[in-house]
Every structure is written in C-alpha cells, then in structure tokens.
Amino acid sequence: MTIDDIDVDAAINSVKGLLKKEQGLSPALKSAMEVLLLLVSVLLNRITLNSKNSSRPPSADPNRKKSNKKGHSKRKPGGQKGHGGTTLEPVDDPDVVTELKIDRRTLPKGVAYHEVGHERRQVIDIDLCRFVVEYQAQILEDDQGNRFVASFPEGVKRRVQYGPGLKANAVYMSQYQLIPYDRIRDYFQDQMHTPVSAGSVFNFNKEAYEGLASFEQWLKGQLASTDLMHADETGINIGAKRHWLHCASNASLTWFYPHTKRGTEAMNEEGILPLFKGVLCHDHWKPYYRYDCTHALCNAHHLRELERAWEQDRQQWAKQMQALLIDIANAVEDAGGRLSPKMAEPWRQRYRKLIKDADAECPPPDESQRKGKRGRPKRSKARNLLERLRDFEQDALRFMVVKNVPFTNNQGENDLRMTKVQQKISGCFRSMEGAKIFCRVRSYLSTCRKQGMTATEALALLFQGKHPDFMGSQGE
Numbered sequence: 494m495t496i497d498d499i500d501v502d503a504a505i506n507s508v509k510g511l512l513k514k515e516q517g518l519s520p521a522l523k524s525a526m527e528v529l530l531l532l533v534s535v536l537l538n539r540i541t542l543n544s545k546n547s548s549r550p551p552s553a554d555p556n557r558k559k560s561n562k563k564g565h566s567k568r569k570p571g572g573q574k575g576h577g578g579t580t581l582e583p584v585d586d587p588d589v590v591t592e593l594k595i596d597r598r599t600l601p602k603g604v605a606y607h608e609v610g611h612e613r614r615q616v617i618d619i620d621l622c623r624f625v626v627e628y629q630a631q632i633l634e635d636d637q638g639n640r641f642v643a644s645f646p647e648g649v650k651r652r653v654q655y656g657p658g659l660k661a662n663a664v665y666m667s668q669y670q671l672i673p674y675d676r677i678r679d680y681f682q683d684q685m686h687t688p689v690s691a692g693s694v695f696n697f698n699k700e701a702y703e704g705l706a707s708f709e710q711w712l713k714g715q716l717a718s719t720d721l722m723h724a725d726e727t728g729i730n731i732g733a734k735r736h737w738l739h740c741a742s743n744a745s746l747t748w749f750y751p752h753t754k755r756g757t758e759a760m761n762e763e764g765i766l767p768l769f770k771g772v773l774c775h776d777h778w779k780p781y782y783r784y785d786c787t788h789a790l791c792n793a794h795h796l797r798e799l800e801r802a803w804e805q806d807r808q809q810w811a812k813q814m815q816a817l818l819i820d821i822a823n824a825v826e827d828a829g830g831r832l833s834p835k836m837a838e839p840w841r842q843r844y845r846k847l848i849k850d851a852d853a854e855c856p857p858p859d860e861s862q863r864k865g866k867r868g869r870p871k872r873s874k875a876r877n878l879l880e881r882l883r884d885f886e887q888d889a890l891r892f893m894v895v896k897n898v899p900f901t902n903n904q905g906e907n908d909l910r911m912t913k914v915q916q917k918i919s920g921c922f923r924s925m926e927g928a929k930i931f932c933r934v935r936s937y938l939s940t941c942r943k944q945g946m947t948a949t950e951a952l953a954l955l956f957q958g959k960h961p962d963f964m965g966s967q968g969e
Contacts, residue, residue, distance in 0.1 A: 502807065505530055583615045621684045626656070657956035659687070660697045661949070664956075667694055668701070668934045669948045671915050695927075702930040704955055705937050711964055712748055712936060716741050717768040721897055723905030724766070724775045726755055727913065730921030731928050738932065741765050742908045747939035749912065749932035751925065756780040772895065774902045777881065789891035791902035792818055795882065802875040810851030811875065814882065817847060821893055822900045831896040840893065841886075848883045855879050908939060 512518070512526055592611075600606065630643040648657075659681075666672045666680070674691035681689040716722055722743050729738045729751065737755040741748045741763070752759035757780045760766045766773070766784045774789045775781045782788065796818060802811035821840050825832055832840070857880075858870035872880070882889055892898045915931065922928040941951035944963045954961060 505533065581617065583613065584617075587615060623685045623687045624658075655689070655693070655697075658953070659689070660700065661952035661956045663689065663694050663697045664701050664934065665948055665952050667698055668931060669938055669952075671911075671918050673919065698930050698934065701934050701952070701955055704958070705933050708937055708960065708964070709933055712746060712940065713763075713765050716743070716746055716748055717765050719743055719746070719769075720771040722765075722769060722771060722773055723902050723908070724773055724781060725902060725905035725909055726778070727909050729912065729916055729928065731925055732923060733921060736925075736928070738909070738912055738928075739763060740905055740909050740912075742905055742939075744904065745940070745943045747908050747943065748936050749908075749939075751922075751928040751932055757783055760784075772891065772898055774899060774905070776902055777885070787891070788885075788888045789895075789898050790885060790888045792822070792889065792892070793901035793903060795878070795889065798874070798878050802878060806855075806873070806875045808851075808855055808875050810847060810854050810879070814847055814851070817843060821890070825893055825900070832893050834894065837890075837894050841890065844886065844890065848879065848886075851879050852883075911935070 508526075508530060512523060515523075518526075597606070628645055628649060630645055632643075633641045635641075663677055663681070666677050667674065672680075674694045677694050678689055678691050681687045722741055724739075724741055726737050726739045729736050731751065736751055736753055737759060739750045739752060739759055741750075748763075748765065750759070750763045752762065760780065766781075766786075769784065769786050772787045772789050773781060773784070774791065776791045776794045796815055799811040799815040799818075802808040803815070817840075821844075824836075824840065828836065855873070855875050857876060858872065860870065892900045912931075912935070922931065937955070938948045938951055941961060942948065944961065946961060946963075951961065
C-alpha cells in the first residue's frame, strides 16, 4: 500500500530483511520488533479502508476524493435538451385580481386616450392559516320534553378536535421530512396559531400506524409473491441499545422492520422470506442462504472487496476480476439486460480461468501446518473473497443470464438510506413502539412514492380511511 507517496509494504519488508541479517539482536528484542511490525501492518490496513474498498459508507469517509464530474462533461450547464423543466407559469384562475389604473394626471395633456387591454403579472404566494369548521347540530324537542339532536358527520366525536388534514400534515413532517416533534409543535404554533403538543404528534403517528395494519398484510403478501426482491439490514439504536432494521424491497414495494436480532429469528418473524420463492438479491449475509429461493449476490460489494485486496494485499487477480465484472455488466447492459447462454459462455469461461489462476497467487493455508485445532485454518480476506467468488459463481453471475436481476443490491441499500438520515437527526428511537411506527409508516410512504403517488396524497388518503388504488380490491 502507498500512503503520501511512501510504499509502506516495501518499507516494512526492508525492515524485516534487516532483522534477518542482524545477528547481534537478542531473541526477545527481535520478537518484539516483529510484533510491532505486525501491529503496524494491521493498523495501516484498518486506516486505509474507505468507501471504495470496503462497506464503509461515504458519510464515514470524510477524506474521500470527490470526482468533479462537471469538469469532464461536454454538456452545457443547466437543463439539457428534452428535460422537463419547472418554469414558473401564470395560472388561469388567480385567487385575487387587482386592477391598476393609470394616473391620467401624469399623461401628456390635450390627447384623447381609450383603454385597449391589460398587461398581466402574477405574484404566487402562500397563505398559512388555520381553517376551522363548526358543526351546529339542530336540537328538536317534542311536547313531552324528549330531545332529538341531528347526527354529526362520522369521526366528529369531541367538542374540539384536530382534522385529518392537520394530522396528515403533522405525520408528513414527522415521518417523511424527519422533523423532530418539538419543531413540529413550534411550526403549528408560529405559522398556524394552533396549539399542537409533541404528544399529539406522537398520537397522530400512532393513529397512522394503526390505520396501516391492512396495508402491512397486503405488502408482505405482495413481496412474498414477487419475482425479485432485495434484502438488506442496518444497525439502529433503540433506547441507546443496538438493534437492527431489516428491509425487503424492489422497484415498486418497500418494507422496513425493526428487531433486536440480525439473523433468521428476525427474518422469520418478519414473515416474508420464509414464503419467498423468487430471486433474492443480497450481500452474502449467510442467514439469507437458509431460505429456499434463488440467490443473486451484490457485485458492488465484490468490487469494493476486490479493490481492498488489490490495494492492501497487492493481489493481481483482484484487479483483473474487478475489470472482468465491469466488462460483463457493460455487455449485459448493451444486450438489453440479459445475455443468451451462447453469449454468456465465453464470459463464464474467462471468469473460471481467472479464478483458477488466482488460486495459485492466493493459495489456501497449508494444512500440514495445522496444530491440532478443530475447524478449518483461518483464511486471509483475499482468500475468503476468492473462495466466495468460486463457490458462489452462479449467484455472483446471476445478473448475466436472468433478465431484470441487477448487478448490485443498490435498490435495497438506497431504500435504507433515509433511515440512516433519521438516526443522524434523532440519534436513536426512544422505544421499540416508536421504531415500529416509523418503519410501518415509512414503508407506506416509500411504496406510494414508487407507485407514483406523493407522500401528501398518500397521507391524505390514510386519514380519510381509504387505501391507494394500487392495492386493488383492498383499496375499496
């Protein structure tokens, strides 16, 4: 590896060579020096990990080099030809029309004038205000003193209560824009002159959660029966303790689920993977292989791990495999998303030959050196990666021969990204109940967005007691 133009590997090897040649060193000092060199190598391997050669996210890699794409682009700045712009256009039905008259005293005198039209200019603004509807139920009384009161509309149960629009707006800010409860309270007080406590915002979120129970069942069934699904998980904090947030999604559906565990216990409780029989795209987290479905591995992870094997271990095969996987991905894209068996065979043979050559460059541990320990001898990271690419060839190259199977698991990772933003803003969930509310509501909003519906429209339907049209008969 190279740091600040210094070849660290060469420097360490030079010191090791000097230690071997030096005859006057005591065995204890020599051993201590060898341990220090080992520690230096381990620490350097850790600090040189970044978002390009490991699973470390870019947000945790502040020193990464940012590419200036604009400097290499030949396109002109601004919107490109055919791009649907958002130019501000006048509306046909303005809310207020104000006529402006010319002060005729400023005009030249002795000339007759007549009106020929108007020049229109519009100012688009917003008017933030509360809107209160009062229902006055008629009361009738007969000769016997019996009173009869007109029925109030469904849902109007209290003397004063919040309406569905206000609730939807509060949940939108809380669950979609990720604004903290206290700031939502301040917004309603300052902008709407309406008192809404943080506890009320929580209750609105809980009401949305309870109203989405049937959506959850529908969503799980849809995901379990789909042909392709992405799976991923990420760590979250609930009550200052480590938990896991699981995600199952594809291009049209999203499901989030919090749990104390990362493995099969959580996945079984989630209830989707045990029933799934399609292609599951993931990052080789071993518990996924306990489910009876077809698997496809994320090659973005492979590319990063190959980059690490090249940078830190100087594995030549890793650089060649990285280039080969990219070439295969380009060939698949040029072919329209899938290679025929005849077209795929030459690529597969190149892949296998490279694996075979890599076996000589990165051999397994010498079994003869085993000292009675059970289990297989420990492999290097590069060797583990090589064996994975060899043993799971079909899964790594699934994207090459099965249409619509992607090269990466980016769909699942992208769906999880906003949950990490929530953790940055709030630090953690205070309770498992809060985490479950967030996950179910966020699943609903993400799915609606993928179905072409805005979050505002989706929440308006929810608080009206309706389901989106894409849910079919359950939306009636």
